[in-house]
Amino acid sequence: MGLMRRLSMVFKSKASRALDKAEDPRETLDYSYERQLELLQQMRRGVTDVATSRKRVELQAEQLQKNATKLEGQARQALEQGREDLAREALARRAAISTQAVELKAQHDQLKGEEAKLVDASRRLEAKIQAFRIRKETIKANYSAAEAQTKVGEALSGISEEMGDVGMAMQRAEDKVASMQARSGAVDELMASGALDDMSSDSDPLQAELDRVSTGSGVDRELERLKGELGASEAKSLDSGGKSGEDEK
């Protein structure tokens, strides 16, 4: 038997088992309706949770972008001051940040996809619950024992399939979000450990070194500039770095 049919049978057997359990089929209708409303609530909370995770990733991405920009500036500043070692350090850190940024972008896209999927699913579920409520009241108003079983079964089979689908979708979304949270937690840890330094803090050693160099090396810089003007080839590149750095300001 094909997969499509086997899967549909899994859903159908779950629905009919629920119906068999009830003494009065009408109770099944009310019970199912309550569960539908609960599921819709859960679903809405699920959407909020995914949105929260997405926003967290957005904030992290913003922070990384800020750090990358700052490191670029620091690299430039270091070159102006002839400190290629510091520039190299800044660029290496920026490269590490870029790798993380790519990862975050992928996470963000995935979270957006999950969010949209859950929003769509809750819209469908809501429409079905409303249709079910009307059907349920009609069945109860015209209740005759002989046909109740069939009618209740008909009303329930579709919605229970939907509920199974939605329940599974939520579970899978939660799992995905959890694994992403673990990964974005890792970004926070990297930042805390200094591997992806949070450049907004005052204790940035790279910046401290740059500040020290820039205040203490006024003479050196003038010297480099003079060398540059005299056409010393090594100093030349440093000088041009200095000029473009000044344009930035």
Place this chain on the structure above:
Amino acid sequence: MILRILEEGQYEVPDEVLDALNTLDDELVAAIEAGDQGRFERSLAELLSRVRAGGSRVADDYLGPSDLVLPPADASLEEVREMLSEEGLIPG
């Protein structure tokens, strides 16, 4: 026929499309039995796109069950195996 793609919704699919779907369905089963993830992904993607192209979306408030059910687009082979098992992924 009414066909559900899990996490996507229900489609009404005309009978003439079914033959092609069944062939792809067999291919999917073979991929699952072989435990071939790549082949599984390719046949699932192909099957789902045929359903989307050949079928039309059923109204959100339609209450009927589906004749056939298909895994979500990003399902792994392992997840589909679990769905088929008794305690599987499908709650209820």
